[in-house]
Every structure is written in structure tokens, then in C-alpha cells.
Amino acid sequence: MTVKRKLPQESIPFDDDTLRPHYDFSGGIRGKHAAQYARGTNTMPPMTNEEAACFFHGAWRFVSSVQTLADGSTRPNPGYGLHGVGNIIYTPQGRMMVFIMDPNRAPWAFDAHPTEPELREATKGFLAYGGRYEVHPGENAAEGYVLHHVDLEPSPNRVGKTLQRFYTFAESENGTRLILRAAPPLPAGVVEYAITWERILE
Helix, strand or coil: CCCCCCHHHHHHCCCCCCCCCCCCCCCCCCCCCCHHCCCCCCCCCCCCCCCCCCCCCCEEEEEEEEEECCCEEECCCCCCCCCCCEEEEEECCCCEEEEECCCCCCCCCCCCCHHHHHHHHHHCCCEEEEEEEEEECCCHHHHHEEEEEEEEEECCCHHHHEEEEEEEEEEECEEEECCCCCCCCCCCCCCCEEEEEEEEEC
């Protein structure tokens, strides 16, 4: 029987040239995904609805709500003020719920008996609804969207509605972020509306 002696590691020549002659990049486009990464766009490969939904599972904290106006300027959603707070939760069972509020809402004079103006102001600064959700990843990152089928809502007019939100996942220094962009119709004078959420890890 012939025993092959293993060469010492240092005697094996190291080749750091990984660009082989048979590699063909003639059809490549330099910086093809640079713009997507610059704006934090998700470049995940195509996946099924169920696979995409797994990325949503869990609780997320409100980071910001930015409305872009027709003249190009931006503003936070007036209803939540400059320091809005909230959470959105997606469960593996296909249910979701969201709460956002302006923490600086004026307190009522009597907590059990608000006046009509107090009740109106409190409602204007608070968003809450829940229902089923469906994730549709689309063929590329820009086309992915989630549907919120509303069946719990303070306003009876919105119960039964389906809200479409285009989504993007991005990484920040604090962790994973989920950006939801509302599909039309948008508020008057608003051309784009995006709410950013950050995953809660503990």
C-alpha cells in the first residue's frame, strides 16, 4: 500500500488571483445595485409569500413618519407630531395590529368624561387598527407589498377596508428596519408617505 505524504501547509503555493480567464463579465454593469443600497432598498432574491412573511414576524417600534409634498419638501405626519411613538406587530398566525400616537396630546380635564373638542383632538393624534395581513414579495424588491385587511378600527368607516403598503427592509446601526410606503390615495398635497419601524429584539 502506498501512503501519500501530506505536504506542509507552507509548501502549498497561494494564488490570490480569483479572476479566472474563463469568467465572463462582459455583460455586467458596474454599480448596478449601488443606488438600491444607498437608499436602503431590499435586494433579497425572489421568494414565496410564506417566506417573505417570516421577515415581518415580531414587534417593531415606530421611528418616523415622513410625508413628501408636491414641492419636494418633507414633514412628519401632523397627527403624530415631531416625536410620535408606537408599535406594529405581525404574528405568525397572519394577524397584525398597529398603534401610533402623539405623546404630547393634551390630557382631558376629567378622564371619564371628555368634552367633544378633547375627544376630537385625542382621536386625531392616535392611530389604531388590526386585522389579517398578506405579504406579496413581487419579482423584485421595489414591487413587494403587504396588505392589511382591517377588521378592528375605531372608525366604522374603515372596517372592511384593505390597505396596501409597499415595503423595504434596511439595516441601521440599531438593527433591522422596515419601511412601509402607503399606496394611493394619499392625503391632499402628499406624493409619498413612508413610515419607518425598527425591530424590537428584547
